[in-house]
Amino acid sequence: MNEIRIQSEPFDPNIEVDILRAGNPAIGGVVSFIGLMRDINEGETVSTMTLEHYPGMTEKTLQAIVDEANQRWDLLGSRVVHRVGEMKPADPIVLVAVASTHRGEAFQACEFIIDFLKTRAPFWKKESTSEGSRWVDARHSDDDAEARWKL
């Protein structure tokens, strides 16, 4: 009911949402967030991106975030899938999908999970551009997004 997966293979967000929806006919709403690799960052064309992570800690962190979301809201299931390794523009990087009886809880839980994933889960992005490769800087807006939840 709560699936968390880190994988180097591409994934299809639609399949994840379908599995979540199929889980329970009491589900009234599914909110999902798909994070996609953009082809431009800070004005430069990005050809590929490589995602490094901290195996073990990543899974633990995501599990703790999903557990917290389930404590805060009445959910009927969730799926979190995150790519690692090399990917190309427009590839899905992450999917967070949450099902609930009422939509407000699904919206809140979905945004909560992605906000904390962004600031707590040990993933690091490295972009390859025509100028060479560079590690992506953390965004202050992500810290602000996390701070709203007052954990």
Next chain:
Amino acid sequence: MNEIRIQSEPFDPNIEVDILRAGNPAIGGVVSFIGLMRDINEGETVSTMTLEHYPGMTEKTLQAIVDEANQRWDLLGSRVVHRVGEMKPADPIVLVAVASTHRGEAFQACEFIIDFLKTRAPFWKKESTSEGSRWVDARHSDDDAEARWKL
């Protein structure tokens, strides 16, 4: 880029999200809400549901809501699809999908659109149960959800 559709045929939310995603490689995030027909409401098993609407006003209302969302947030596209006529449990009733560069705006715009659709768009649900058919009552929680946006 902003598609609004009312239809009696079933639709596949995945196709809608795929079309939205494919629209622009600058898209960094897509937030979507899928509203599904539940098989139980107020304790009774619902076998089918029929959605009536006010043709003309429905499209106008949804267009006004999507226009307002585009004024409030910096979006890269949206799709709103709503079923009318007869449907069965687990069928998607509505899809609202919003794309943007940054996720916070997509989350807000998606929730804004579904909140206003729920309180302003002229759709009415009628459920068929073993006890006969009945019109679904409006929910106060939907008015509360709308009121948060201070339009």
Next chain:
Amino acid sequence: MIKVLFFASLRERLDEESLEMEAEGLADLGVVLMRLRERGGIWSEVFAADQTVMMALNQEMTGADAAVKDGDEVAFFPPVTGG
């Protein structure tokens, strides 16, 4: 003339989808509603003062104080339940 439409439970209870009314003397939607109530029987029940009836003028949700003129499309319906 104005066109008056009814939807969902109102349409079913009144057993009427639409009707036409002379525009003359209809200052606003509140007056239209009063005229419908005055038809008696189920009409006085559906449009009783304690009933929650929503209204639209030319396909835009509005209130009882909206002014009505010849050629307008008016609609009455229960609170919406889509999505």
Next chain:
Amino acid sequence: MIKVLFFASLRERLDEESLEMEAEGLADLGVVLMRLRERGGIWSEVFAADQTVMMALNQEMTGADAAVKDGDEVAFFPPVTGG
């Protein structure tokens, strides 16, 4: 002994994925960080006081005041950028 891991830009700049340290005398993560800084060269740059370095103890994000004991897994890395 404790195991110390480095990730992302830290790993690349230090040209080191992991190392082991005697646990004795390591009161907390702040002391571990100081020991790494004292190695000099690139180590003193990466772990300079003005650098934003995040740390984890046994795979949980924590601060410099977290107590360290024999057998612990410690990690240093830049702010995370997933999602």
